[in-house]
Amino acid sequence: MRRLPTDPGTDRYPPRAAIEEWPSERLEAAAPVDPVPEGKEVFAAVRSLKKSFGPRRILRGINFDIYRGETFVILGGSGSGKTTLLKHLMGMLKPDYGTITIGGQDLAKANESEMGAYRRTMGVLFQNAALLNSLSVLENVGLPLIEVDQRPLDEVQARVIAALKRVFLPAEEILHLKPADLSGGMRKRVGIARAIIQDPQLIFYDEPTTGLDPVTVNGVNELTLDLQQSLGVTSVVITHDLDAAYMIADRIAVLYKGRFIAIGNQDAIEADPHPVLRQLLSGSTIGPLTEGYTDTGDRPRPAPKGIRRRSSTDGDKTPSASFPASGLTGPEPTHGQS
Ligand SMILES: Nc1ncnc2c1ncn2[C@@H]1O[C@H](COP(=O)(O)OP(=O)(O)OP(=O)(O)O)[C@@H](O)[C@H]1O
């Protein structure tokens, strides 16, 4: 990944001069919605979406399209409103203003049975997995098959086991355990198994890989790719994991101060000089995302102890994989610069 240089005088990133070209109106301006490319079909369209909680304006005019069959990744700082936006797409929250049209259906105008039909086409992984504590893993994952589809129990069990194995869980061992008897990472994977159990056409993932070990992270990313490539699933993924974003995203959107300030494919996101993007992609603690929260001023940042080197067998990874996960806030590495 190409990185913008730091300000040599202060090690400030992005450089102070660059920031000064970005007054708040420009920094917070919404990215335009691109015309639909040839061969793409709009699956979901969100326009002018606004949402406040009391006096706090969380979403201030969100505009974007999701194309059928794509994986649309949402990045943004903590508390920027990503989960809130996802809940609108799921029909769990109603906008104060604006429209959400999914599969030709305006969610605000849908009646209960239309919403029920919509929900049956989608799978959801909530940020905290949201499993029911009183139910076993089998019941949690199989619930929609039992309650909604009324499938026979032996079929439910076989499908639950298959779904658990797709997320690298020892299915038979944990089938009858309660969520409280699992580790945090296992609960997350059980949540993913539940999200895919009904073969959904649309999957919403809220931080699917947070808290998982690197091998399982890769497995979950491969699962997303596989569902897209073999079944044409459309996915919306919130993540803080840039490697994951680059591995799975067709397009990436960045939420900042209630708007998408950038929407584009990986090349467009890479090339975008927007200081919020540069900070997000660099992981720097200095920049607009942390403005007002830090008191480090222009002091140089502490030097990291080391930078993780990837082995040559990692060569099949995306370019971002050369961008170390640790040491992001430290000095520029001497290699891989352009
Ligand atoms: N039901 C609610 N009532 C009041 N405030 C809420 C509610 N839901 C979310 N918020 C507020 O909206 C803001 C955005 O929350 P949200 O959960 O969408 O953030 P996020 O981008 O998903 O953050 P994170 O990356 O930490 O998960 C937060 O300040 C939160 O306190």
Ligand SMILES: [Mg+2]
């Ligand atoms: Mg969230």
